[in-house]
Amino acid sequence: MTLNVKVFRFNPETDKVPRFDTFKIEEFPNMAVLDVVMNIQNYHDPTLAYRCSCRIGMCGSCAMYINGRPRLACRTQVSSLGTKDITIMPLPNLPIIRDLAVDMEPFFEKYKKIKPYLIPKQDLKEPVICKPDSGERELIDYMLECITCGACYGACTMVATDPHYLGPAALTRAYCLIADKRDAATRERLVIVEQSEGVWRCHTQFNCAEVCPKKIVPTQAIQQLKKRCVFKRLGLFRG
Amino acid sequence: MEEIKTDILILGSGGAGLFAALHAYDSNPRLKIVLATKGLIGKCGCSRMVQGGYNVVLDPKDSVELHFKDTIKGGAFINNQELAWTLVNDAPKRIYEMETKIGCFFDRREDGRIHQKPFAGQSFDRTVHRGDLTGIEIIARATDQVFARDITVLEETRGLELLTNSNGDRVVGALLMNIRTGQFIVVKAKAVIVATGGSASMYKISAPSFDKTGDGMAMCWRAGAEFVDMEMLQFHPTGLLAGKSRLSGSVLEEGLRGAGGRLYNAIGERFMERYDPERLERSTRDRVARAGYMEIMAGRGTPAGGVLLDMSHLGAEFVESKFPGMCERVRDIGKDLAREPVEVSPTAHFQMGGVRIDVNCYSSLKGLFVAGEDAGGVHGANRLGGNGIADSTVFGARAGDAAAEFAQSQDWVPVDQVQVKMFTNNVLKFFGHADGPDVYQLRDELKNLMWEKVGVVRTGQKLEQALKRLAEMSEEVERAKLPTGSLRGYNLALNEILNLRNQLVVAQLVAASALYRKESRGSHYREDFPETDNQNWLCNIFMRKKGDGYFIETHPVKFTRLRPEDVAAK
Amino acid sequence: MLSGWTWLFQRITAFFLILVLGVHFWVLHYQNPGEILVYADAARRLQTALFLTVDSLLLAFGLFHALNGLHNVLEDFNVRSRSITAVLLLVGAGLFIMGIYSLWQFV
Numbered sequence: 001m002t003l004n005v006k007v008f009r010f011n012p013e014t015d016k017v018p019r020f021d022t023f024k025i026e027e028f029p030n031m032a033v034l035d036v037v038m039n040i041q042n043y044h045d046p047t048l049a050y051r052c053s054c055r056i057g058m059c060g061s062c063a064m065y066i067n068g069r070p071r072l073a074c075r076t077q078v079s080s081l082g083t084k085d086i087t088i089m090p091l092p093n094l095p096i097i098r099d100l101a102v103d104m105e106p107f108f109e110k111y112k113k114i115k116p117y118l119i120p121k122q123d124l125k126e127p128v129i130c131k132p133d134s135g136e137r138e139l140i141d142y143m144l145e146c147i148t149c150g151a152c153y154g155a156c157t158m159v160a161t162d163p164h165y166l167g168p169a170a171l172t173r174a175y176c177l178i179a180d181k182r183d184a185a186t187r188e189r190l191v192i193v194e195q196s197e198g199v200w201r202c203h204t205q206f207n208c209a210e211v212c213p214k215k216i217v218p219t220q221a222i223q224q225l226k227k228r229c230v231f232k233r234l235g236l237f238r239g
Numbered sequence: 240m241e242e243i244k245t246d247i248l249i250l251g252s253g254g255a256g257l258f259a260a261l262h263a264y265d266s267n268p269r270l271k272i273v274l275a276t277k278g279l280i281g282k283c284g285c286s287r288m289v290q291g292g293y294n295v296v297l298d299p300k301d302s303v304e305l306h307f308k309d310t311i312k313g314g315a316f317i318n319n320q321e322l323a324w325t326l327v328n329d330a331p332k333r334i335y336e337m338e339t340k341i342g343c344f345f346d347r348r349e350d351g352r353i354h355q356k357p358f359a360g361q362s363f364d365r366t367v368h369r370g371d372l373t374g375i376e377i378i379a380r381a382t383d384q385v386f387a388r389d390i391t392v393l394e395e396t397r398g399l400e401l402l403t404n405s406n407g408d409r410v411v412g413a414l415l416m417n418i419r420t421g422q423f424i425v426v427k428a429k430a431v432i433v434a435t436g437g438s439a440s441m442y443k444i445s446a447p448s449f450d451k452t453g454d455g456m457a458m459c460w461r462a463g464a465e466f467v468d469m470e471m472l473q474f475h476p477t478g479l480l481a482g483k484s485r486l487s488g489s490v491l492e493e494g495l496r497g498a499g500g501r502l503y504n505a506i507g508e509r510f511m512e513r514y515d516p517e518r519l520e521r522s523t524r525d526r527v528a529r530a531g532y533m534e535i536m537a538g539r540g541t542p543a544g545g546v547l548l549d550m551s552h553l554g555a556e557f558v559e560s561k562f563p564g565m566c567e568r569v570r571d572i573g574k575d576l577a578r579e580p581v582e583v584s585p586t587a588h589f590q591m592g593g594v595r596i597d598v599n600c601y602s603s604l605k606g607l608f609v610a611g612e613d614a615g616g617v618h619g620a621n622r623l624g625g626n627g628i629a630d631s632t633v634f635g636a637r638a639g640d641a642a643a644e645f646a647q648s649q650d651w652v653p654v655d656q657v658q659v660k661m662f663t664n665n666v667l668k669f670f671g672h673a674d675g676p677d678v679y680q681l682r683d684e685l686k687n688l689m690w691e692k693v694g695v696v697r698t699g700q701k702l703e704q705a706l707k708r709l710a711e712m713s714e715e716v717e718r719a720k721l722p723t724g725s726l727r728g729y730n731l732a733l734n735e736i737l738n739l740r741n742q743l744v745v746a747q748l749v750a751a752s753a754l755y756r757k758e759s760r761g762s763h764y765r766e767d768f769p770e771t772d773n774q775n776w777l778c779n780i781f782m783r784k785k786g787d788g789y790f791i792e793t794h795p796v797k798f799t800r801l802r803p804e805d806v807a808a809k
Numbered sequence: 810m811l812s813g814w815t816w817l818f819q820r821i822t823a824f825f826l827i828l829v830l831g832v833h834f835w836v837l838h839y840q841n842p843g844e845i846l847v848y849a850d851a852a853r854r855l856q857t858a859l860f861l862t863v864d865s866l867l868l869a870f871g872l873f874h875a876l877n878g879l880h881n882v883l884e885d886f887n888v889r890s891r892s893i894t895a896v897l898l899l900v901g902a903g904l905f906i907m908g909i910y911s912l913w914q915f916v
Contacts, residue, residue: 028483028484029481038485046679046722047732048731049729051278053278053450054287054449055486055489057568058372112386116383117384118384120339126338127352131350134351145370145375148282148379161886163887182342183342195812198812200812201885203885229813229816232813
């Protein structure tokens with residue numbers, strides 16, 4: 001079977017407008033879109049630029065816009081696309097370095113804004129005792145699977161219209177820390193996320209959840225944050 | 240050319256690089272620290288890909304002595320015992336640090352304490368984990384902490400060469416290249432920490448991420464550092480087979496065998512009964528990998544060249560709840576790990592050998608610190624599953640501490656501009672190669688050559704053939720072509736050439752050392768010397784550069800804490 | 810920063826609007842003294858304290874909900890300035906005064 005692959009090409013330094021290059025690629029069993037991209041670059045056009053690392057969905061380097069949707073190239077099986085025509089473009093909402101490689105800097109700038117690191121409580125000297133069924137960790141545990149691939153960021157309409165909006169991934173990380181009993185800076189972080197470019201920009205469209213390769217629902221985290229922000233306003237927030 | 244002056248330069252952002260950065264900064268926040276990483280920070284390298292977990296003694300019923308003994312036994316007694324002892328003693332400190340300072344949260348037991356799961360080759364269930372994708376938690380949280388500190392991070396910036404003084408005995412910095420722009424950066428540093436990982440990616444079926452191509456090892460070699468036990472390269476027994484897909488070779492984690500997973504050959508025999516009747520699938524990686532390979536070679540493999548990993552007898556619900564990440568990955572190739580056997584093959588995974596270091600990660604060159612997979616000696620002839628990320632974090636932290644102390648008492652040493660010029664020319668020359676060997680063909684050839692001649696089962700003859708061809712390939716890669724009109728920035732073909740150049744250095748070290756060790760031990764198996772020869776080979780093999788060739792010698796292992804007879808007696 | 814409060818009030822007003830809309834329909838369709846609604850009945854109703862209060866609140870909440878919604882949409886498109894907020898506040902205040910003025914004509 002032959003795949004018709006259209007690949008977005010753009011060099012911001014020399015090109016005025018992007019173009020699409022078309023390649024005919026032989027499909028093989030278990031072929032992922034990353035295999036397609038690598039075959040093109042290795043054996044058809046070595047000048048193609050893209051980014052990948054682990055190839056098993058753990059590093060989050062290869063998020064691309066594949067057939068109209070942000071996806072991890074390594075975790076997208078060609079057979080799952082249901083067509084032999086594949087269009088591969090860079091992840092939306094981020095500046096393009098070249099071709100399929102985007103600059104993740106704006107994404108991480110916002111991620112850093114919410115202070116994504118644990119600021120441990122003074123008395124935290126050994127691993128906390130926390131029973132799995134105690135509910136203490138709320139939704140944190142499954143959300144920690146986030147690999148900061150940026151798919152949610154590329155899918156979010158609110159990020160597209162408002163370049164200052166913190167975006168789903170950063171807010172999810174903020175929630176994980178704010179709900180973490182070990183953290184000493186929850187209020188500080190709430191003040192950051194309750195800015196108008198924070199949680200209030202989310203209109204619960206669930207685009208982020210739909211594209212997340214780790215099946216996280218950032219909207220859930222954001223709603224939890226909204227709840228806490230309001231409680232804080234009402235003087236009811238503990239922690 | 241951009242020049243940066245810094246106290247400490249760290250190459251690599253896996254477990255070792257990140258922990259080095261955090262520890263160096265925390266021991267003296269006034270030090271200027273530059274962390275250069277080939278991909279995006281925390282995303283490249285293999286610590287991120289750690290699945291199973293982290294071996295550490297936490298339970299009062301367990302002991303560091305027991306962990307040490309497992310490690311030495313697993314390493315077939317040629318570990319550097321002081322390094323192994325440091326590993327098992329520091330591991331609990333690092334886990335505490337991760338849970339209380341860095342922000343990791345590992346899976347808990349019913350009673351709320353950290354859960355430890357069974358792994359192969361261990362006398363106690365001591366592997367700390369987060370589900371079956373532990374590396375994400377460790378590396379993502381450590382990266383978050385780097386963001387909290389004033390550490391300069393250079394992303395998509397690869398190390399090209401270490402810079403040395405005129406005597407060649409002091410590392411004074413490094414030449415880097417910004418991959419995005421193709422521009423060179425000269426970093427003048429009091430201390431350089433190399434933590435870029437090994438080169439197992441040079442095998443046809445291999446587990447590591449694509450960016451990991453032995454760059455640090457090759458740089459250290461060219462700079463003249465001493466290496467140890469380079470023949471020791473581990474094959475993981477359960478690499479997923481997915482045909483031509485790049486998913487092939489990715490590891491299905493050790494915990495599957497720990498939990499009771501079984502291996503069958505194509506005719507339905509549980510073949511481990513023949514190779515290690517006592518421990519069966521829970522035997523050490525070297526044995527299980529070799530057993531699988533032997534079965535495949537004896538014609539008892541599947542048509543695709545694998546054996547079968549079966550979890551279904553444990554109950555689908557159990558498998559899906561304990562190993563969701565593995566099930567999901569296998570589902571990608573249309574198989575159901577919880578309900579049917581899955582084809583696996585040994586996959587090149589980890590290098591036990593590497594740069595010789597002491598317990599504080601000092602190498603044989605002044606100013607050069609090495610940690611993680613680039614360093615050798617901790618694991619001897621075979622690494623236990625779960626000791627890898629422990630190694631990176633333990634020795635990364637130590638390298639950071641040591642380099643910080645070193646940098647405070649040292650001054651910068653001038654960079655030799657002639658050397659810099661030579662190194663940059665050695666990269667720029669490729670832009671003039673309109674014609675020449677194709678780097679991707681060479682790479683594919685290297686992968687096949689290593690798999691066939693320097694693989695799971697080796698012979699003197701095959702190794703000699705490999706060495707001959709590797710030497711030729713090292714010359715060919717220097718003539719490799721770049722498409723005309725290639726850009727300096729984001730030039731993946733150029734980077735592949737540089738990768739291949741480094742892989743070829745490491746490949747030759749592995750093959751030469753493997754030829755030298757005339758016995759079988761741990762991961763190193765010689766068909767022409769199939770027995771373990773404790774009489775003559777309880778030794779480590781040391782190599783260092785000598786002119787264009789190398790100097791090789793052996794030294795007996797120093798049994799500072801445990802002798803082989805101490806274990807045999809019990 | 811008012812975002813937290815405005816978000817909360819947007820929800821409260823939304824709830825109130827839905828509730829009062831129901832009441833509004835019910836009153837209009839089922840609570841007429843005659844077969845069809847005539848001016849005199851409506852005017853009489855607007856003289857009771859309950860209706861005056863409910864209608865004033867409806868006016869205030871409706872205006873807040875609409876104008877804050879508009880403000881949100883503008884913010885979504887990264888249109889942010891104090892003057893826009895001020896204009897919306899002025900428009901809201903003006904319309905509110907106008908509405909209250911007309912309501913009081915029935916008292």
